Amino acid sequence: MTDERPSLLLVDDDAAFRQVLSAALGKRGFCVTAAENVEQALAEANLPEYAVVDLKMPGPSGLVLVKRLKELDAATRIVVLTGYASIATAVEAVKLGATHYLAKPADAAEIVAAFHKADGDETAPVSPSPLSVDRLEWEHIQRILAEHDGNISATARALSMHRRTLQRKLNKYPSRK
Structure with a gap:
Protein backbone atom coordinates (compact mmCIF):
# COMPACT_ATOMS: atom_id res chain seq x y z
CA MET A 1 0.00 0.00 0.00
CA THR A 2 1.47 3.33 -1.03
CA ASP A 3 1.11 6.62 0.79
CA GLU A 4 -0.97 9.02 -1.32
CA ARG A 5 -0.14 12.07 0.81
CA PRO A 6 2.16 14.71 -0.75
CA SER A 7 5.83 14.12 0.13
CA LEU A 8 7.65 16.72 2.18
CA LEU A 9 11.35 16.90 3.05
CA LEU A 10 12.08 18.72 6.32
CA VAL A 11 15.72 19.69 6.88
CA ASP A 12 16.76 21.36 10.14
CA ASP A 13 19.67 20.74 12.51
CA ASP A 14 17.56 21.42 15.63
CA ALA A 15 16.27 17.94 16.56
CA ALA A 16 13.46 19.15 18.84
CA PHE A 17 12.19 21.69 16.30
CA ARG A 18 12.44 19.09 13.52
CA GLN A 19 10.43 16.54 15.52
CA VAL A 20 7.67 19.00 16.49
CA LEU A 21 7.37 20.48 13.00
CA SER A 22 7.45 17.02 11.41
CA ALA A 23 4.50 15.91 13.55
CA ALA A 24 2.58 19.13 12.85
CA LEU A 25 3.09 18.87 9.10
CA GLY A 26 2.15 15.18 9.20
CA LYS A 27 -1.16 16.16 10.84
CA ARG A 28 -1.72 18.59 7.98
CA GLY A 29 -1.63 15.81 5.41
CA PHE A 30 2.03 15.51 4.40
CA CYS A 31 4.19 12.39 4.31
CA VAL A 32 7.25 13.88 6.06
CA THR A 33 10.85 12.74 5.71
CA ALA A 34 13.20 14.54 8.08
CA ALA A 35 16.95 15.16 7.79
CA GLU A 36 19.39 17.08 9.96
CA ASN A 37 21.72 18.42 7.25
CA VAL A 38 22.19 18.85 3.52
CA GLU A 39 24.13 15.59 3.05
CA GLN A 40 21.48 13.53 4.79
CA ALA A 41 18.72 15.26 2.81
CA LEU A 42 20.43 14.56 -0.51
CA ALA A 43 20.82 10.89 0.44
CA GLU A 44 17.03 10.51 0.42
CA ALA A 45 16.01 8.44 -2.61
CA ASN A 46 12.62 10.08 -3.24
CA LEU A 47 12.27 13.55 -4.67
CA PRO A 48 9.86 15.54 -2.52
CA GLU A 49 6.94 17.58 -3.79
CA TYR A 50 7.56 20.04 -0.93
CA ALA A 51 10.60 20.94 1.16
CA VAL A 52 11.19 22.99 4.30
CA VAL A 53 14.88 23.89 4.52
CA ASP A 54 16.73 25.58 7.37
CA LEU A 55 19.22 28.14 6.10
CA LYS A 56 21.99 27.84 8.68
CA MET A 57 23.18 24.31 9.48
CA PRO A 58 26.56 22.70 10.12
CA GLY A 59 28.16 21.97 6.77
CA PRO A 60 26.70 23.43 3.59
CA SER A 61 23.95 26.01 4.00
CA GLY A 62 20.34 25.39 3.08
CA LEU A 63 20.89 27.47 -0.07
CA VAL A 64 22.99 24.60 -1.46
CA LEU A 65 20.07 22.24 -0.90
CA VAL A 66 17.56 24.65 -2.45
CA LYS A 67 19.64 24.80 -5.62
CA ARG A 68 20.13 21.02 -5.75
CA LEU A 69 16.44 20.23 -5.15
CA LYS A 70 15.42 22.62 -7.94
CA GLU A 71 17.97 21.00 -10.29
CA LEU A 72 16.49 17.58 -9.50
CA ASP A 73 12.86 18.68 -9.84
CA ALA A 74 11.88 22.20 -10.83
CA ALA A 75 8.34 21.64 -9.54
CA THR A 76 9.42 21.16 -5.90
CA ARG A 77 7.89 23.86 -3.69
CA ILE A 78 10.52 25.01 -1.17
CA VAL A 79 10.19 27.18 1.92
CA VAL A 80 13.42 28.37 3.52
CA LEU A 81 13.30 28.90 7.29
CA THR A 82 15.90 30.79 9.25
CA GLY A 83 16.61 32.37 12.57
CA TYR A 84 19.22 34.50 10.78
CA ALA A 85 16.99 36.31 8.30
CA SER A 86 18.55 38.87 6.03
CA ILE A 87 17.59 40.55 2.79
CA ALA A 88 20.64 39.08 1.04
CA THR A 89 19.82 35.48 1.92
CA ALA A 90 16.12 35.96 1.14
CA VAL A 91 16.98 37.26 -2.32
CA GLU A 92 19.44 34.40 -2.92
CA ALA A 93 16.95 31.77 -1.75
CA VAL A 94 14.28 33.06 -4.12
CA LYS A 95 16.77 33.39 -7.00
CA LEU A 96 17.79 29.75 -6.42
CA GLY A 97 14.17 28.64 -6.59
CA ALA A 98 12.63 28.85 -3.12
CA THR A 99 8.89 29.48 -3.14
CA HIS A 100 9.05 31.48 0.06
CA TYR A 101 11.37 32.56 2.87
CA LEU A 102 10.22 32.70 6.49
CA ALA A 103 11.96 33.86 9.63
CA LYS A 104 11.82 31.57 12.65
CA PRO A 105 9.77 31.02 14.62
CA ALA A 106 7.28 29.95 11.98
CA ASP A 107 4.50 27.47 12.64
CA ALA A 108 3.13 24.72 10.41
CA ALA A 109 0.16 26.83 9.30
CA GLU A 110 2.46 29.63 8.08
CA ILE A 111 4.65 27.12 6.23
CA VAL A 112 1.72 25.43 4.50
CA ALA A 113 0.36 28.85 3.49
CA ALA A 114 3.80 29.80 2.12
CA PHE A 115 3.86 26.68 -0.10
CA HIS A 116 0.76 27.92 -1.86
CA LYS A 117 1.77 31.54 -2.19
CA ALA A 118 2.58 31.87 -5.87
CA ASP A 119 2.47 35.62 -6.35
CA GLY A 120 3.88 38.61 -4.54
CA ASP A 121 1.72 40.81 -2.34
CA GLU A 122 1.46 44.38 -3.59
CA THR A 123 -0.31 45.32 -0.35
CA ALA A 124 2.67 44.37 1.83
CA PRO A 125 3.37 47.21 4.24
CA VAL A 126 6.35 49.46 3.56
CA SER A 127 8.24 50.50 6.67
CA PRO A 128 7.98 54.22 7.39
CA SER A 129 11.49 54.31 8.90
CA PRO A 130 14.86 53.15 7.58
CA LEU A 131 16.72 50.16 8.99
CA SER A 132 18.85 50.69 12.09
Whole structure:
Protein backbone atom coordinates (compact mmCIF):
# COMPACT_ATOMS: atom_id res chain seq x y z
CA MET A 1 0.00 0.00 0.00
CA THR A 2 1.47 3.33 -1.03
CA ASP A 3 1.11 6.62 0.79
CA GLU A 4 -0.97 9.02 -1.32
CA ARG A 5 -0.14 12.07 0.81
CA PRO A 6 2.16 14.71 -0.75
CA SER A 7 5.83 14.12 0.13
CA LEU A 8 7.65 16.72 2.18
CA LEU A 9 11.35 16.90 3.05
CA LEU A 10 12.08 18.72 6.32
CA VAL A 11 15.72 19.69 6.88
CA ASP A 12 16.76 21.36 10.14
CA ASP A 13 19.67 20.74 12.51
CA ASP A 14 17.56 21.42 15.63
CA ALA A 15 16.27 17.94 16.56
CA ALA A 16 13.46 19.15 18.84
CA PHE A 17 12.19 21.69 16.30
CA ARG A 18 12.44 19.09 13.52
CA GLN A 19 10.43 16.54 15.52
CA VAL A 20 7.67 19.00 16.49
CA LEU A 21 7.37 20.48 13.00
CA SER A 22 7.45 17.02 11.41
CA ALA A 23 4.50 15.91 13.55
CA ALA A 24 2.58 19.13 12.85
CA LEU A 25 3.09 18.87 9.10
CA GLY A 26 2.15 15.18 9.20
CA LYS A 27 -1.16 16.16 10.84
CA ARG A 28 -1.72 18.59 7.98
CA GLY A 29 -1.63 15.81 5.41
CA PHE A 30 2.03 15.51 4.40
CA CYS A 31 4.19 12.39 4.31
CA VAL A 32 7.25 13.88 6.06
CA THR A 33 10.85 12.74 5.71
CA ALA A 34 13.20 14.54 8.08
CA ALA A 35 16.95 15.16 7.79
CA GLU A 36 19.39 17.08 9.96
CA ASN A 37 21.72 18.42 7.25
CA VAL A 38 22.19 18.85 3.52
CA GLU A 39 24.13 15.59 3.05
CA GLN A 40 21.48 13.53 4.79
CA ALA A 41 18.72 15.26 2.81
CA LEU A 42 20.43 14.56 -0.51
CA ALA A 43 20.82 10.89 0.44
CA GLU A 44 17.03 10.51 0.42
CA ALA A 45 16.01 8.44 -2.61
CA ASN A 46 12.62 10.08 -3.24
CA LEU A 47 12.27 13.55 -4.67
CA PRO A 48 9.86 15.54 -2.52
CA GLU A 49 6.94 17.58 -3.79
CA TYR A 50 7.56 20.04 -0.93
CA ALA A 51 10.60 20.94 1.16
CA VAL A 52 11.19 22.99 4.30
CA VAL A 53 14.88 23.89 4.52
CA ASP A 54 16.73 25.58 7.37
CA LEU A 55 19.22 28.14 6.10
CA LYS A 56 21.99 27.84 8.68
CA MET A 57 23.18 24.31 9.48
CA PRO A 58 26.56 22.70 10.12
CA GLY A 59 28.16 21.97 6.77
CA PRO A 60 26.70 23.43 3.59
CA SER A 61 23.95 26.01 4.00
CA GLY A 62 20.34 25.39 3.08
CA LEU A 63 20.89 27.47 -0.07
CA VAL A 64 22.99 24.60 -1.46
CA LEU A 65 20.07 22.24 -0.90
CA VAL A 66 17.56 24.65 -2.45
CA LYS A 67 19.64 24.80 -5.62
CA ARG A 68 20.13 21.02 -5.75
CA LEU A 69 16.44 20.23 -5.15
CA LYS A 70 15.42 22.62 -7.94
CA GLU A 71 17.97 21.00 -10.29
CA LEU A 72 16.49 17.58 -9.50
CA ASP A 73 12.86 18.68 -9.84
CA ALA A 74 11.88 22.20 -10.83
CA ALA A 75 8.34 21.64 -9.54
CA THR A 76 9.42 21.16 -5.90
CA ARG A 77 7.89 23.86 -3.69
CA ILE A 78 10.52 25.01 -1.17
CA VAL A 79 10.19 27.18 1.92
CA VAL A 80 13.42 28.37 3.52
CA LEU A 81 13.30 28.90 7.29
CA THR A 82 15.90 30.79 9.25
CA GLY A 83 16.61 32.37 12.57
CA TYR A 84 19.22 34.50 10.78
CA ALA A 85 16.99 36.31 8.30
CA SER A 86 18.55 38.87 6.03
CA ILE A 87 17.59 40.55 2.79
CA ALA A 88 20.64 39.08 1.04
CA THR A 89 19.82 35.48 1.92
CA ALA A 90 16.12 35.96 1.14
CA VAL A 91 16.98 37.26 -2.32
CA GLU A 92 19.44 34.40 -2.92
CA ALA A 93 16.95 31.77 -1.75
CA VAL A 94 14.28 33.06 -4.12
CA LYS A 95 16.77 33.39 -7.00
CA LEU A 96 17.79 29.75 -6.42
CA GLY A 97 14.17 28.64 -6.59
CA ALA A 98 12.63 28.85 -3.12
CA THR A 99 8.89 29.48 -3.14
CA HIS A 100 9.05 31.48 0.06
CA TYR A 101 11.37 32.56 2.87
CA LEU A 102 10.22 32.70 6.49
CA ALA A 103 11.96 33.86 9.63
CA LYS A 104 11.82 31.57 12.65
CA PRO A 105 9.77 31.02 14.62
CA ALA A 106 7.28 29.95 11.98
CA ASP A 107 4.50 27.47 12.64
CA ALA A 108 3.13 24.72 10.41
CA ALA A 109 0.16 26.83 9.30
CA GLU A 110 2.46 29.63 8.08
CA ILE A 111 4.65 27.12 6.23
CA VAL A 112 1.72 25.43 4.50
CA ALA A 113 0.36 28.85 3.49
CA ALA A 114 3.80 29.80 2.12
CA PHE A 115 3.86 26.68 -0.10
CA HIS A 116 0.76 27.92 -1.86
CA LYS A 117 1.77 31.54 -2.19
CA ALA A 118 2.58 31.87 -5.87
CA ASP A 119 2.47 35.62 -6.35
CA GLY A 120 3.88 38.61 -4.54
CA ASP A 121 1.72 40.81 -2.34
CA GLU A 122 1.46 44.38 -3.59
CA THR A 123 -0.31 45.32 -0.35
CA ALA A 124 2.67 44.37 1.83
CA PRO A 125 3.37 47.21 4.24
CA VAL A 126 6.35 49.46 3.56
CA SER A 127 8.24 50.50 6.67
CA PRO A 128 7.98 54.22 7.39
CA SER A 129 11.49 54.31 8.90
CA PRO A 130 14.86 53.15 7.58
CA LEU A 131 16.72 50.16 8.99
CA SER A 132 18.85 50.69 12.09
CA VAL A 133 22.63 50.94 11.76
CA ASP A 134 22.96 47.51 13.42
CA ARG A 135 20.54 45.96 10.95
CA LEU A 136 22.26 47.64 7.99
CA GLU A 137 25.59 46.23 9.19
CA TRP A 138 24.06 42.74 9.49
CA GLU A 139 22.57 42.97 5.98
CA HIS A 140 25.87 44.17 4.52
CA ILE A 141 27.80 41.34 6.18
CA GLN A 142 25.26 38.79 4.92
CA ARG A 143 25.52 40.14 1.35
CA ILE A 144 29.33 39.98 1.38
CA LEU A 145 29.21 36.51 2.97
CA ALA A 146 26.88 35.32 0.18
CA GLU A 147 29.22 36.79 -2.45
CA HIS A 148 32.04 34.70 -0.94
CA ASP A 149 29.97 31.49 -0.80
CA GLY A 150 29.91 31.47 3.00
CA ASN A 151 33.70 31.61 3.36
CA ILE A 152 34.33 33.44 6.63
CA SER A 153 38.01 34.20 5.96
CA ALA A 154 37.39 35.60 2.48
CA THR A 155 34.46 37.67 3.79
CA ALA A 156 36.57 39.06 6.64
CA ARG A 157 39.28 40.08 4.15
CA ALA A 158 36.70 41.74 1.89
CA LEU A 159 35.32 43.66 4.88
CA SER A 160 38.81 44.55 6.16
CA MET A 161 37.82 42.91 9.43
CA HIS A 162 39.54 40.34 11.63
CA ARG A 163 38.07 36.87 11.13
CA ARG A 164 37.26 36.44 14.84
CA THR A 165 35.44 39.78 14.92
CA LEU A 166 33.35 38.67 11.96
CA GLN A 167 32.59 35.34 13.63
CA ARG A 168 31.41 37.13 16.77
CA LYS A 169 29.15 39.37 14.70
CA LEU A 170 27.73 36.36 12.84
CA ASN A 171 26.96 34.55 16.10
CA LYS A 172 24.83 37.47 17.26
CA TYR A 173 21.20 37.56 16.26
CA PRO A 174 20.40 40.35 13.81
CA SER A 175 18.67 43.49 14.96
CA ARG A 176 14.92 43.36 14.25
CA LYS A 177 14.74 46.81 12.62
